[in-house]
Amino acid sequence: MKTSIIVFPGTKCEKDMAMDVEKISGRKANMIWHKETDIGNPDIIILPGGFSYGDYLRCGAMAAHSPIMQEVIKKAKNGTKILGVCNGFQMLVETKLLPGALLHNRTLKFICKQVNLRTETNNSPFTQNMNKGDIIKVPIAHGEGNYFADEKTIKTLEDNDRIAFKYCNEKGEIDEESNPNGSINNIAGIFSEDKKILGMMPHPENSILDYQANQNGKSLFEGILKEIA
């Protein structure tokens, strides 16, 4: 698997992603600095978490207009797979590669904790190693992860099997108490129409290695690997 990880000046989860990519695929990821314009020909592009350009405007808003993102958009249109996690998800909605917006958490506070996610579909290159209904526990760490979109968009996402994960309780029930940030319908992650782009707020990359709290993120990364190996 050839992976390119895009590094913005305020990106902070690139190390975590790179450790996992190497562990799971056996190949080192290419780290692409935001001022570069050549992404190469990766099988997958990863936009990791962080604070891209400081995010004093909206999270990911500045990054969305950077030259490197224009390259990412081109690659996306040619079918390269893209995984955006946390700030990466925020960039994907700011560039309109994914619909909707990510608002401030309803508590107005940054939240870091493990959450339960229910896998909504296994019909995607990312979730193909999982079963629909699988519950995975992975951490969130964000201040602006409250997914919002208009009713029509939500309906389109729901009707077209484009919701990847929803926040749920330990039994897999979607309830208000399990919604950490106020996202509509407890949405934690969504796909593009062709399912080649996944944006999600939780950090599966911190649930992979033996010494981490759990290894629930593995199935996701292995799914990606299986697709492009």
Added chain:
Amino acid sequence: MANTAKKIKTPNFNEPEVTKELSATFGLNSDEHDLMLKIVGRTPTYTEAGIFSVMWSEHCSYKSSRFHLKKLPTEAPWVIDGPGENAGVIDIGDGQAAIFKMESHNSPSFIEPYQGAATGVGGIMRDVFTMGARPIANINALRFGEPSNELTKHIISGVVGGIAGYGNCMGVPTVGGETNFHADYNGNPLVNAMTVGIANTDKIFRAAGAGINQPVVYIGAKTGRDGIHGATMSSAEFDDESESKRPTVQVGDPFTEKLLLEACLELMKQDAIISIQDMGAAGLTSSSVEIAAKGNIGVELNLDHVPQREEMMSPYEIMLSESQERMLLILKPGKEELAKSIMEKWDIDFAVIGKTTKDQRLKINMYGKCWCDIPVPPLVDEAPEYERPYIKSKKAEEIENNSYNFPEGGVIEALKTLMECPDLASKRWIWEQYDSLVRGETIYGPGIANTQSERAADAAIVKIYETKKALAITSDCTPRYCKANPVEGGKQAVAESYRNICATGATPLAVTNNLNFGNPEVPEIMGQFVECLEGMGKACKELNYPIVSGNVSLYNATNGNPISPTPVIGGVGLIQDINKATGIGFTSEDEIIYVIGKTNGHLGQSLFLREIAKQEEGNSPFVDLKEERKNGQFIRKCIDIKAISACHDISDGGIAVAVTEMALASNIGAKISGEDSAKFWFGEDQSRYIISTKTPEEFEKIADENNIEILKIGSTGGNEISINNNNISIKTLLEINEAWLPQYMAG
């Protein structure tokens, strides 16, 4: 990207003449004013007087504390750099060093909680990466006023937001800390932040080492008018006018700091930097003086080239500004272009602002004129040092431990009261705002019932990238012990730190300290300081746990009311194999629970006494340092050979609280029994641990061989805590423990 400000002819800043009265407003007393005149040999300029006053402020000169700090033990074979550099450095093997320090931002955090705390975190991270280390963990020690005080909620909210805002953006996990409440902090909250970083031992950078005719380089954020005289403000008591000092608080920009961090670490890989100093308190003044003094050289600056955020700044303002996220470097001649290109990559301002000189003077030019020309050595070497008069603390009266009983409702009622009191209540509301997982190396994070790393231990455990090793990190101090008996309190802070590191299986290596006290000009307060240090020194020596860096924060008093003496210890230990790191949570049912160490039932200054008997009375518990070391070594041995499966030190709230916390951390209950008295279950005798083991016979044999006092008190299992057959469910205890802080903050 030098400042392109137009060449203006020398502006008139209307600076007043330097008189005794003016010096007094700068915080220099009459003798200090006279000494300054003698050194300069004429009436100093306004800029020069400003420089003297910040360099001789308590904050920068340690003038009241230096004499006593010299007595602390600072050496061990593994210490690479003790106090004196930006942070302490210890050898952790395999060519790696841990670099760490703790620093206070108390006064700014009272005046402007968010920015005060944020810039405190920013400043301490800079101290660590200035030395070439990548920060891998932050922890903090917070003390707030009593919950009923009208300011407390506002201060907590701002301080926690500031720590989160800065640390989270930097991508450095905040992995632990401690938070207490007491009326003694109503007007003076304490915000102490610690950063730990990792560097290669052959790539450590220092302020010392600069030679003659080398370029002086400024990198980082532009200089503005913020924080002028911040160091002076931090060296005086507060009064009702303190609100007006808000402009002396700096504003932080964590994004710029992140860029500065990455840019510095990239430049440090090149062979370009001779010496480096961050611009912290007293900004450009202290950094340039530091580099000059340590190199036995002079520095000549041209401030026209300093990147400036505001127009028409005076040399006085530029030299005293405490704008954040700035560094001063001495480069190898000829490396300017290389350094500049790296700074440009990271969009960091770069300017050559002067050169080093032979004459050991600090010369400052701007607007075509010289504003300062003073000798460096006397500015540093002749800085005032006071052996302030002190009075030893009154001997605390012992209380009769047997005269205290359980409240109505018995042992369980007492346990419930303690688990919900502010000092023991869950701090989840705080630590869930901190990203403790970023970097992916956090094995044990903050809190008891942890929802991040999902494991709890007595110290945070952070793995070192690409190794099996991990650092154990903890912050500790029990101010009520220090107030009642400063010598024992000082010993206890070090001993508890040692204990917390041992309880994880790590070997305690060295500490940093943050000495928070009231006004040293008051002999009783100076007495607290001297005696706490005496206790600390004894403990560090006996436990082979030297002090390698630290910070002193004095004048923590408002309208004459001092804080409790609060000498916080930041401890660092090393564990060779992360798989052996041990937490506090029980790991399975039917394990046998033991108390390690001797239980006498000391209730003086205990949490039980304060929260249940409503008395802050008695003497602090005595720490037998030989016992402390013996028990610590025993625990580490047991962990190493896997003879125990969970371990928790016994501190606030005694045996009953310790066992309860082990149950809350694991959701496995415990059935314990022992003497039916308050002093047995809630006494705070020192040097003790609770452990659980699957192999009690083997464990008892090792304890016997090592001459360790142990007491079997029960076994794990079920979903209740049962003390002498009085029961309460873990679920209820957890609810009680979790309820207080969020309810308080929402109310």
